[in-house]
Amino acid sequence: MSIASKPKLNAVRLIEKKRHNGTHTQAEINALIEGLMSDEVKDYQMAAWLMAVCLNGLNVDETTWLTEAFVKSGHVLDLSGVQGTVVDKHSTGGVGDKTTLVIVPLLASAGLKVAKLSGRGLGFTGGTIDKLEAIPGFRVEVDDKHFIEQLNKVGCVISSQSKDFTPADALIYKLRDVTATVDNLSLIAASVVSKKIVAGAEIIVLDIKYGRGAFMKTLDEANALADLCREVGERLGKALLTEISPMEEPLGLAVGNALEVLEAVQTLKGQGPKDLEDLSVALAARVVYQAGLTDTLEQAVALLKAHLHDGSAFATFKAMVKAQHGDVEALEDESLMQQPDRISLLPSPITGTVQSIDPLLVAQAVQLMGGGRMKKEDKIHHGVGVVLHVKVGSFIEKGDTLLEIYAGGTHYSEALALLSQAFVLA
Numbered sequence: 001m002s003i004a005s006k007p008k009l010n011a012v013r014l015i016e017k018k019r020h021n022g023t024h025t026q027a028e029i030n031a032l033i034e035g036l037m038s039d040e041v042k043d044y045q046m047a048a049w050l051m052a053v054c055l056n057g058l059n060v061d062e063t064t065w066l067t068e069a070f071v072k073s074g075h076v077l078d079l080s081g082v083q084g085t086v087v088d089k090h091s092t093g094g095v096g097d098k099t100t101l102v103i104v105p106l107l108a109s110a111g112l113k114v115a116k117l118s119g120r121g122l123g124f125t126g127g128t129i130d131k132l133e134a135i136p137g138f139r140v141e142v143d144d145k146h147f148i149e150q151l152n153k154v155g156c157v158i159s160s161q162s163k164d165f166t167p168a169d170a171l172i173y174k175l176r177d178v179t180a181t182v183d184n185l186s187l188i189a190a191s192v193v194s195k196k197i198v199a200g201a202e203i204i205v206l207d208i209k210y211g212r213g214a215f216m217k218t219l220d221e222a223n224a225l226a227d228l229c230r231e232v233g234e235r236l237g238k239a240l241l242t243e244i245s246p247m248e249e250p251l252g253l254a255v256g257n258a259l260e261v262l263e264a265v266q267t268l269k270g271q272g273p274k275d276l277e278d279l280s281v282a283l284a285a286r287v288v289y290q291a292g293l294t295d296t297l298e299q300a301v302a303l304l305k306a307h308l309h310d311g312s313a314f315a316t317f318k319a320m321v322k323a324q325h326g327d328v329e330a331l332e333d334e335s336l337m338q339q340p341d342r343i344s345l346l347p348s349p350i351t352g353t354v355q356s357i358d359p360l361l362v363a364q365a366v367q368l369m370g371g372g373r374m375k376k377e378d379k380i381h382h383g384v385g386v387v388l389h390v391k392v393g394s395f396i397e398k399g400d401t402l403l404e405i406y407a408g409g410t411h412y413s414e415a416l417a418l419l420s421q422a423f424v425l426a
């Protein structure tokens with residue numbers, strides 16, 4: 001071996017090092033990610049390393065190097081041909097969180113350019129890309145050329161990762177989804193921040209979730225994740241705005257891919273659930289204000305609400321769906337989307353008030369029925385999900401419906417048991 005040649009990659013040694021709580025060098029992190037991309041590191045080895053990271057963590061240097069390696073596994077979008085201010089948002093994931101489907105066209109309808117790279121379902125949470133695939137024909141992979149053309153023409157794009165954009169995160173994301181290695185601060189930060197660097201926006205807001213229905217269970221953990229994302233972003237030259245929001249009950253009423261698209265459409269028409277509209281507008285307002293479109297945050301809120309109610313946000317969503325080959329008619333005719341195998345109702349056993357709705361149990365039920373993956377190869381049933389008829393604080397009579405269940409072909413009784421446990425009524 002010549003002195004200048006690279007040392008041979010030994011994935012097992014690197015897994016062992018992290019298992020023994022060692023600290024990686026940048027060369028080691030690069031070797032792991034390059035090895036994954038060239039198939040020299042197998043996915044079972046990567047899964048073992050991810051578990052070691054979950055147990056022993058990465059420090060800020062290691063997290064930054066991992067983020068950089070994700071970015072370098074593909075390339076950064078060249079936005080020099082885009083006219084206007086390019087902005088972006090990202091959520092760390094929650095149950096019923098379809099804010100991307102609302103915020104992206106909403107910001108574009110306000111005149112900003114929204115360049116968004118999204119992921120699939122992760123753990124118990126749904127993913128924007130799986131939701132968009134519920135729209136028949138919708139193409140989630142957009143190449144550089146079409147990305148820029150669509151940004152200029154429509155004002156917004158939502159694309160999946162691909163061989164061009166953070167492919168290493170895409171591979172690792174799939175593994176994390178099915179190996180219980182999602183909820184680690186560094187893995188989340190590297191995954192989120194790398195996609196924000198690649199999409200290249202000037203103004204980016206991250207919505208960091210905490211609570212039963214999020215990966216961060218406490219406010220302290222959410223603050224730590226926000227700090228880490230901002231620190232890694234800063235080290236890599238990307239300023240990030242962060243917001244923290246609770247996830248103690250599902251956001252909105254719908255959980256499940258097609259159902260969430262339909263609820264986002266209602267919200268884009270100004271007829272959505274209040275909590276979903278309020279959070280979407282608050283996050284978008286931060287971007288609008290930061291971009292200098294308004295003098296105050298209150299003006300930004302008013303401007304965005306006007307776009308929800310005058311039809312322009314929905315018109316922009318339709319234009320985006322059309323540009324990405326989706327069936328626009330399906331947005332207003334749910335019979336054109338994948339249908340559940342059956343719909344049933346869960347009645348309230350008592351008269352009283354809804355004290356809590358456990359988002360984790362709701363999400364697990366939807367995942368079990370086929371709305372999410374248990375293995376990498378699983379195909380999603382887009383028609384599966386639930387629609388809540390109540391929120392925390394609702395008063396309900398005995399026998400009234402708590403939620404509608406849109407069931408797939410499997411695991412109905414287990415899902416029903418989880419859903420029945422999800423409600424605390426008093």
Ligand code: URA
Binds near residue numbers: 091092187189191192
């Ligand atoms: N969103 C991402 O893109 N990655 C994560 O790890 C979590 C949320």
